Amino acid sequence: MTPTPEPTGGPPTATAPPDRARRVLRAVAITACVPYIALKAAWLGGSRIGMPEGSVLLDDPAVTAVANLVTLVLDACVIVLALLLTRPWGRHVPAWLLVVPMWTATGLLAPIMTAYPLQLLVRALGGDGGGASGGGGGEGAEPFLHEWVFGMVYGGFIVQGLSLGALFALYARDRWGHLWRDRVRDLPPAGPVPRAVTGAAALVALVPATLHTLWAAGFAMGADGSRLAGRSTGELAVTEATSAVFPLVAVAGAGLLVLGRGGARWVRVPTPVRMPVPTPVRMPVRTRVRVPAPVRVPVRVPVRVPVRVPVRVPVRVPLAAAWLGSGATATWGGWITLASLGGGGIASGTSGSMYLAYACQMIAGALVAAVGARFLVGRARAHAGATAAPVRPTDAPAAAPATALGPASAPAPVPRPRAPDAPDAPDAPDAPDVRDAPDGRMSP
Template sequence: MLRNIAIASCLPYLALKAAWIAGSRLGIPDGSSLLDHRTTMIVANAATILMDGSVVVIALLLTQARGLRVPAWLMALPMWTATGLLLPIMAGFPVQLLVGLLGGGTPATANAGRRPFLDDWVFGVVYTGFIVQGLALGALFVLYAKDRWGSLWQGALRDLPDSPTTPALRIGAVVAAVIALVPATMHLLWAAGGTAALNPSRIEERTSGFYALQAVDVLFAAATVAGLLLLAFRRTGKLPLWVPLALAWGGSGAMACWGGWMSIASLTGAQEISDEPTTGMVLLYAVQMLVGAVVVTQGAYFFAERAAAVREAAEPSGPRP
């Protein structure tokens, strides 16, 4: 059932993208910047079709026996990336809708003289599909991870044994946590109304929804820091191990993958000079990706050691006959 839901939720997005590649203007208003560069739009839509199509592949692997034979990194890394791309939408889109219902509208000057991009209904259809994808795919991955790696992430945090690399992992966790404070500070500044490093169009278009999304980004950074430090220093009583792992997984994925997505978007060109990202914004995206790279490296070492310890504990002790 969950597999079918995950696959079905991809269909609206894939259908729209295929229609645009074929030349349809469904959901694209007259004067949209998407109509200016036909080749670029085709390439971009083809790439995003492959990205969303990978959700179908992942859903199949998570629910078939062959998926258990896929190398661990080849399952974990795409799922971490999917988490990072979907989680900000799953958290941010409902927040935007709620803020809009409470009266947080668009400034009167925000769209004055600006070219349209997409019809509003497109965002509702696409983002709703992404939310369903995230929920279904997340549930499938938890079930898959429980069957394949349950011994690695279950138990209490305080029961984690020290290892020869524990000091190095702690140093790495502290470094990543300190780096994560940079984007956390910037998003907090923007959530509070600051304009440092924002481009002119972003400053002009700020709404209550913008401030709320910046607050959500702060929470992702805080989750990353909390998860890393809990795993590194383990001074918590009976806290389940999966809690800091989930915090580090989701928080770092959201920071890194969304930072990467925004970096790619900044390279595709802007409608106007005022739309171009500032140097500060580009650096922020790079720092977010750096945090993700450090966390992924830390996670690889952590789980490799956990797997080795579990195998060693499972081996019979004493001399062999």
């Protein structure tokens, strides 16, 4: 018997040219990169546009030039990603070659997209602050950039994040959408390794979440650097609060993916319910003869009845939370750490507690990203095994192997049909005919 593999049905991969919406999103993403790239190119060319006199960016020109070059390359990668997500050749790119840059871009843009609109809202409501989005900084702070630079740069980042995120959502739905169509309660139980890694990420994430919360609330715990001066209220407090939220979001997403698997079908909520329970109480009854008789008296006893609440969380919700939280936590922790180690004004304003917070951010984000990657790889393997190609036998009969039993193990001859007018043949089996032998070709 010759096995013939059937064509597999695998996840659909769209190879058609991008539709109108994707073309518009691609054009918007590329256009939003132009102002930032032009500004960085002007700074690399020696221009000081947007920089006030005495800016900390002028303290170390070499470090500033390297930072401008790196950020220019990073923003140019957004253009490459926009093309990759919309062109036919982008369908054949290996998954890791797309996911890693996209995860980095999401992590760098998500905090800006969250914090900058909140900072504008605080300013509109009359809150004090500055520095992160203003040119003058807090009271007594050194000048950094002119106000219009932040509006142009951060506005462009928000547009880039929205358009690029929409393109990636469409791309991921077409290529990997089958991996997160289930609900959390339908996932198989996770092993001990993902659970241990998630627990370690939760413990590590408590350090930056706690420190950033204290700094946002006005406590100067370890904030002896000049970069945290004036961050107790206003716009800069929004930045610290945002940095405290993203580690918690990452851990919550990983916890739902790993710790809730196999046991999230029901959530038991113990609810105290008072109900009458008949309890036998022996009481003496006075008659001519004292005979103790049992009397049932209803006594109200509080009983806790577990109420089961069904959990119907789609897998894409905790997966998106782990993606956003881990990317924002790890990339910004690493970026600020590298910028601080590079010297210049930012290094002088970084304390030991801040280095600890950023290091823990990198570790927690990397652990959550590892949990998410393991989850997706496992889902891909499970889906590939579930859609394995079935084996179809051919029409040719299999040849029986010769054994020591001799002719008894040979297949019985198949008699040929006789014509109606043919004479009766002897009882001996028909002689083999060449036309009855299989020719080895598959039937249509």
